[in-house]
Amino acid sequence: MSEVIVITSGKGGVGKTTTTANVGTGLAQLNKKVVLIDTDIGLRNLDVVMGLENRIVYNLVDVIEGNCRIKQALIKDKKYPNLALLPSAQTRDKTSVTPEQMKKLTDELREEFDYILLDCPAGIEQGFQNAIAGADRALVVTTPEVSAIRDADRIIGLLEANEIKQTQLIVNRLRMDMVKRGDMMTVEDVCEILAINLIGVVPDDEQIVISTNQGEPLVGSDALAGKAYANICRRIIGEEVPFLDLEKKANVFAKLASLFK
Amino acid sequence: MSQPVIIKSNKYGINLILDPDVPFQELLRCIADKFLESEKFFKNARMAISFEGRQLSEAEECQILDSIAQKTSIHIACIIDNDEVREQYTKQKLDECLSAESGNVGRFYKGTLRSGQVLECETSIIIIGDVNPGAKILSTGNIVILGALKGTAYAGASGNEACFVAALDMNPVQIKIGNIIGRSEDKGILASIRERKKVAAEPQVATISDGHILIEPITKNTFNNI
Numbered sequence: 001m002s003e004v005i006v007i008t009s010g011k012g013g014v015g016k017t018t019t020t021a022n023v024g025t026g027l028a029q030l031n032k033k034v035v036l037i038d039t040d041i042g043l044r045n046l047d048v049v050m051g052l053e054n055r056i057v058y059n060l061v062d063v064i065e066g067n068c069r070i071k072q073a074l075i076k077d078k079k080y081p082n083l084a085l086l087p088s089a090q091t092r093d094k095t096s097v098t099p100e101q102m103k104k105l106t107d108e109l110r111e112e113f114d115y116i117l118l119d120c121p122a123g124i125e126q127g128f129q130n131a132i133a134g135a136d137r138a139l140v141v142t143t144p145e146v147s148a149i150r151d152a153d154r155i156i157g158l159l160e161a162n163e164i165k166q167t168q169l170i171v172n173r174l175r176m177d178m179v180k181r182g183d184m185m186t187v188e189d190v191c192e193i194l195a196i197n198l199i200g201v202v203p204d205d206e207q208i209v210i211s212t213n214q215g216e217p218l219v220g221s222d223a224l225a226g227k228a229y230a231n232i233c234r235r236i237i238g239e240e241v242p243f244l245d246l247e248k249k250a251n252v253f254a255k256l257a258s259l260f261k
Numbered sequence: 262m263s264q265p266v267i268i269k270s271n272k273y274g275i276n277l278i279l280d281p282d283v284p285f286q287e288l289l290r291c292i293a294d295k296f297l298e299s300e301k302f303f304k305n306a307r308m309a310i311s312f313e314g315r316q317l318s319e320a321e322e323c324q325i326l327d328s329i330a331q332k333t334s335i336h337i338a339c340i341i342d343n344d345e346v347r348e349q350y351t352k353q354k355l356d357e358c359l360s361a362e363s364g365n366v367g368r369f370y371k372g373t374l375r376s377g378q379v380l381e382c383e384t385s386i387i388i389i390g391d392v393n394p395g396a397k398i399l400s401t402g403n404i405v406i407l408g409a410l411k412g413t414a415y416a417g418a419s420g421n422e423a424c425f426v427a428a429l430d431m432n433p434v435q436i437k438i439g440n441i442i443g444r445s446e447d448k449g450i451l452a453s454i455r456e457r458k459k460v461a462a463e464p465q466v467a468t469i470s471d472g473h474i475l476i477e478p479i480t481k482n483t484f485n486n487i
Contacts, residue, residue, distance in 0.1 A: 146450045150376055153393050157375030182451070189454050193411075195373060195391065 002110040006135035010151030012122030015172040020119040021049045026219040026233030028083035032114040037086045039131040040121035044088035051215020061089035094126045099133035106134030137166040143173045144185040168199035175204045200232035266291045274308030279315040303335045311341040430462035443474030
């Protein structure tokens, strides 16, 4: 049974693309056949984060318009042959594709892949409507900030209205040091406001910036954020995985920091 | 009154202000003259007419209308009652009717209202769920929220200030009852979360008291006042 999952947030810059890249790669590491679709037409960047930009020949709009077959547009990942990317078009805009066409595309991809991940653009306009059209499940990414949470709430409402049954929350870029000082909302605060199931908490980690710039997803590495993404992937395939103890790690850092004070 | 007849326009049409002391036949002539003067301006217009300043019998009203019809090309569509006593009585009855209707009849809504969602209701409404920030609930009657009110609630939307808003966890961005608006304190989200954690949420009700929105815990006395 294949599953179409949309990664969305409403607000921009909270980590949708990074999450898509890492979750996709993580699922591939679990030996699933995975395809990532960048639905952010005109602002494509999933290919950059995946380090596959130089391999693009055809794109999503080419497939939709019938300029090429799906197979021709799919880019195989550098490391994992069971992971593919369908890049977005950079020279077009969101109106080049309709929700019906997206649904048809994802349904076709179901035949070959276990997981189809859709990287949703920011906003609630046509790009969003396109991205959620064929989705069974949604991962809503937010940071523990009021603006991101408010947008996430709006998005969850729209997902419910579009009858997407399973919606789960990823709290991204959590800073335990700030939470401990009382300067940042806790994961519990966020969950209480949004009232949906939590599937993962990703700590703020500079390794993410490094990996993004290198074009190699962090998932599976020893970095805390890498572990967090690996856990999210295992929860997606149905395993029960306890949440990381982020506090412990923060304590280690705090101790280290205090040594140098 | 210097002029026995004054024509004023309003949003429906025209309002005739009549001298109460001039004999009717003279008044009728004055009206006809007045309309002839301004005929070009009103030419072929369809409008409503209302009378002010003088009690007219039905027969007198008809004579005025006939004279306008004969001498000008204005079409009078209807007569609007301008009787203040009657208008107030009608308004009062209508309000009573509306508030009784919206206050006593209620509907249920199950689910959480999220940012951007608006629920409008012509009766009172009971929400089983939360109203999140950015969401809005609007009722012509009362609003009861079996959950947290964190967004905007507007009770008595047709102007009934006797309506109330009750919630198990009262933390609204804005409450409006009738035509009176109350808003939340200006404080950051972290501060309000911390504050809420300190004290357990208690059911509260918002009503109008002395022209302001008053929020207080629900007690037996509260219900006596509603």
